[in-house]
Amino acid sequence: MxxxxxxxxxxxxxxxxxxxxxxxxxxxxxxxxxxxxxxxxxxxxxxxxxxxxxxxxxxxxxxxxxxxREPMSQILGQREFWSLTFKVTPDVLTPRPDSETLVEAALAALVDRTRPWRILDLGVGSGCLLLSLLHELPNATGIGIDRSERALAVARANAETLGLAGRAVLQLGDWGQGIEEQFDLVVSNPPYIPSDDIETLDPEVSEHEPWLALDGGLDGLDAYRRLAGQLPVLAREGGWALLEVGVDQAQIVARLVRAAGFKIERIRADLGGIERVVVARRP
Ligand SMILES: C[S@@+](CC[C@H](N)C(=O)[O-])C[C@H]1O[C@@H](n2cnc3c(N)ncnc32)[C@H](O)[C@@H]1O
Structure with missing residues (x-):
């Protein structure tokens, strides 16, 4: 034995x-x-x-x-993010430590943690961004949108397990299309890998994570162009838009968001020193 x-x-x-x-x-x-x-x-x-x-x-x-080369998160069926445990399946991107930078930046923006903030998460995936924020902001409520019904099923399971289902609506959609409400905070970690680069990534990513979560089009920026066009409608005056970006994308995404009428408040680096989150505010 x-x-x-x-x-x-x-x-x-x-x-x-x-x-x-x-x-x-x-x-x-x-x-x-x-x-x-x-x-x-x-x-x-x-x-x-x-x-x-x-x-x-x-x-x-x-x-x-x-x-x-199946990712550990999929084998174990879960991953820690923001000290919370998230269910992970092949239908969602595994929550990455880099994305905690966006949660930190959002909490720095929404200074009064007790207010009933309204939050929109575009491309919610496992729910790690929206649900971590709702966990920290006890009176906040939010909507998470995804193009994938199977990803939404995972996000709903996570909302349930974390006791946040009553404050999170998780619904099918194409980014912010058709959403009429204006939010205090819009967050997104969209797919941003240039299509031709996906096959060069580790097999844990290229062979096991959903392409819908990775593929950012020819130059990796397709989703940001769509989002920049929608943000002025989705963020209220004085509201925030926080976008996670890939390596070397921060400045160009900042330009897109500035051209949409937002002020760039800062660009926040992750723990590796890479510019990771564009923090913008609607004047
Ligand atoms: C990079 S993943 C991010 C998931 C999660 N927010 C996170 O940070 O781990 C991008 C997500 O966007 C979703 N997505 C892709 N295209 C979309 C679209 N047109 N509308 C809404 N969501 C979309 C994908 O299904 C995926 O769940």
């Missing part, structure tokens, strides 16, 4: 041999998921023997999925 330590070492070795950089950490997460033991329990009791054939088979299945 293999011990926990032996299972961890063997899975980590296979992942590392396949070129996966975080083999040891991922091995703990996969073995933890299969055995229903926490990382702390795995580390504290490496001598524990695993005698359940079903659990060993599950470890093997999960390891093979990771070796096939």
């Amino acid at each position: 293999p011990k926990v330590s032996e299972l961890l070492a063997s899975v980590a070795a296979r992942l590392s041999a396949a070129g996966l950089e975080s083999g040891r950490l991922e091995a703990r997460l996969l073995v933890g998921d299969a055995t229903a033991l926490s990382i702390e329990q795995l580390v504290a009791h490496p001598e524990r023997e695993v005698d359940d054939g079903g659990v060993l088979a599950r470890i093997e299945r999960l390891t093979k999925r990771r070796l096939a």
Whole structure:
């Protein structure tokens, strides 16, 4: 009967041999998921023997999925974002730490956290942006729009689990088309990868994440052009528009939003120092 330590070492070795950089950490997460033991329990009791054939088979299945470069978030079915746990499936983009920059910027803009802010999230995906904001702003309510009904099902499940379903409407749409209300805050993390670049990304992204969440058209900026045209209708006077952008896109997106009549308040960098969020305000 293999011990926990032996299972961890063997899975980590296979992942590392396949070129996966975080083999040891991922091995703990996969073995933890299969055995229903926490990382702390795995580390504290490496001598524990695993005698359940079903659990060993599950470890093997999960390891093979990771070796096939399926993202950890999809294998485990969840990902932490803003210290909250979000359900993840192949129908949504995995929430990225870089996007927490947008949440920080939004909270810096909406200074009074107690007001009944109205928030619109265009391309809501898993719901990570809208739901993190609603979690921080107890009287805020919002609408999340997505083109994908399957992504919306994930966002609705997340809203339910986080106890935010009563404050979030999640509906099918094409960006802001047809929305007549004006909001205090409009946020969006649209697809921004130039179409031809998608295949050059890691297989975890190019083969497993939804193209609708990645494909920004020829130059990666298609969605921003549409959004810039809609923002003046969607943000109230004095309202905010916060757009996440890809590498080297901030200045051009800022120009598009400025041309739509907004003042660029700042461009916020992520933890890696990359200009990540265009913070704009309607005068
Ligand atoms: C980059 S993902 C962002 C998801 C989530 N907001 C996040 O930050 O993780 C972009 C999202 O926009 C959605 N999307 C793509 N085209 C759209 C459109 N025309 N109208 C509305 N949503 C769209 C995709 O389905 C995807 O969920």
